[in-house]
Amino acid sequence: MTAGALYIVSTPIGNLGDITQRALDTLAEVDLVLAEDTRRSGRLLRHYGIRTPLLALHEHNEPALVDKLIRRLQVGEQLALISDAGTPLISDPGFLLVRELTRQGERIVPIPGASAVICALSVAGLPTDRFVFEGFLPSRSQARETRLQQLSHETRTLVFYEAPHRALDTLEALAKVFGPERLATVTRELTKAYETLRHGKLQALCEWLREASEQQRGEFVIVVAGAPVEAAAGDEAVVETLQLLLEELPLSRAVDLAARLCKEKRNKVYRLALGLQERVE
Numbered sequence: 001m002t003a004g005a006l007y008i009v010s011t012p013i014g015n016l017g018d019i020t021q022r023a024l025d026t027l028a029e030v031d032l033v034l035a036e037d038t039r040r041s042g043r044l045l046r047h048y049g050i051r052t053p054l055l056a057l058h059e060h061n062e063p064a065l066v067d068k069l070i071r072r073l074q075v076g077e078q079l080a081l082i083s084d085a086g087t088p089l090i091s092d093p094g095f096l097l098v099r100e101l102t103r104q105g106e107r108i109v110p111i112p113g114a115s116a117v118i119c120a121l122s123v124a125g126l127p128t129d130r131f132v133f134e135g136f137l138p139s140r141s142q143a144r145e146t147r148l149q150q151l152s153h154e155t156r157t158l159v160f161y162e163a164p165h166r167a168l169d170t171l172e173a174l175a176k177v178f179g180p181e182r183l184a185t186v187t188r189e190l191t192k193a194y195e196t197l198r199h200g201k202l203q204a205l206c207e208w209l210r211e212a213s214e215q216q217r218g219e220f221v222i223v224v225a226g227a228p229v230e231a232a233a234g235d236e237a238v239v240e241t242l243q244l245l246l247e248e249l250p251l252s253r254a255v256d257l258a259a260r261l262c263k264e265k266r267n268k269v270y271r272l273a274l275g276l277q278e279r280v281e
Contacts, residue, residue: 003076004075004076004106005073005079005106005107005108005109006073006080006081006097006098006106006108006109007026007030007109007110007111008088008094008108008110008111009023009026009027009088009111010023010082010086010087010113010115011041011044011085011114012086012114012191013085013086013114013115013116013119013190014189014190014195015191015192016044016047018114018191019048019114020111020112020113023111023113024048024050026080027048027050027052027080027082028048028050028052029052030052030078030079030080031053031072031077031078032052032055032072032079033045033053033055033080033081033082034056034057034069034080034082034097035054035056035057035082035084036058036084036093037058038054041082041084042054052080057069057081057097062094062096062097063096066096066097070097070101070104073101081094081097081098085116086113086114086115086116087112087114087115090116090117091135091136114191116161116190117133117159117221119187119190119191119221120187120190120221120223121159123185123187124157124185124199125185125199126157126185126223126224127156127271127274128157129267129270131156131157131158131159132157133159134147134151134158134159134160135160135161136160137160137170141169141173144170144173145176145177149177154226155226155227155229157223157224157225158223158224158226159221159222159224160221160222160223160224161220161222162219162221163219163220164216164217167186167188167209167222168209168216170222171186171202171205171206171209174224175202175205180201181201181202182225183199183200183201183202183224183225184199184200184201184202184205184222184223184224184225185197185222186205186209186220186222187220187221187222187223188217188218188220189217189219194218202224228275229272229274229275235272237262238258238268239272241257241258241261242254242255242258242269242272245257246273246276246277251277254273255269255270255273258273
């Protein structure tokens with residue numbers, strides 16, 4: 001291990017088997033583990049027989065701890081940072097510390113692993129070549145709708161985190177602002193015993209969750225299709241070509257041929273094709 005380094009260690013998002021051997025070795029060998037909730041992380045370490053000391057690092061005490069932790073690194077200590085679940089710093093504490101370490105040229109080592117964002121995207125059945133992670137929306141309804149209005153024309157796939165008590169309100173706000181026909185996937189309790197994946201249009205998803213009170217528990221990741229890509233001036237020929245090809249060919253083959261025939265970049269033609277498909281659905 002490298003002396004005087006901070007290791008950013010990913011931990012499971014639910015299933016305890018989803019941790020790498022490198023992560024376990026790192027957590028066992030560092031001098032100190034920084035954890036968002038030491039009680040929760042303590043259970044994880046005990047499960048694997050790891051006895052490394054824990055120190056709480058959360059949004060309330062992080063500003064006061066940054067300088068002290070940097071001094072520990074500067075004298076050669078090795079520290080690891082973990083969150084309650086998944087990859088640290090993704091809607092979790094640690095940014096202030098990492099930013100200051102970056103400014104001072106201290107060594108930071110990523111130990112990759114589970115991430116709820118990537119896990120949800122992989123099963124959503126929506127475009128993943130370009131996406132936007134929005135984290136948690138504002139808790140107040142007016143602020144939430146204002147933020148969604150700002151995203152209403154975003155063509156990239158959108159990913160949101162949500163708490164169980166706000167999941168239905170958020171789905172209803174998404175349907176109101178983005179429209180009831182927009183496609184989405186609701187994931188709940190990913191990798192856990194009661195994992196749920198539900199695909200459909202936003203209005204249908206609202207109705208499902210409203211009626212399924214037992215599903216209104218656990219942690220949610222909501223993946224929403226981006227707004228349809230509108231054909232820009234000069235793209236009419238590409239769109240017309242795609243419409244004809246998509247009637248006879250699979251999406252990938254139609255995109256390849258349209259890109260060659262129209263002498264356009266494949267990524268651009270692919271996004272236009274997805275927009276056409278969403279309108280049909």
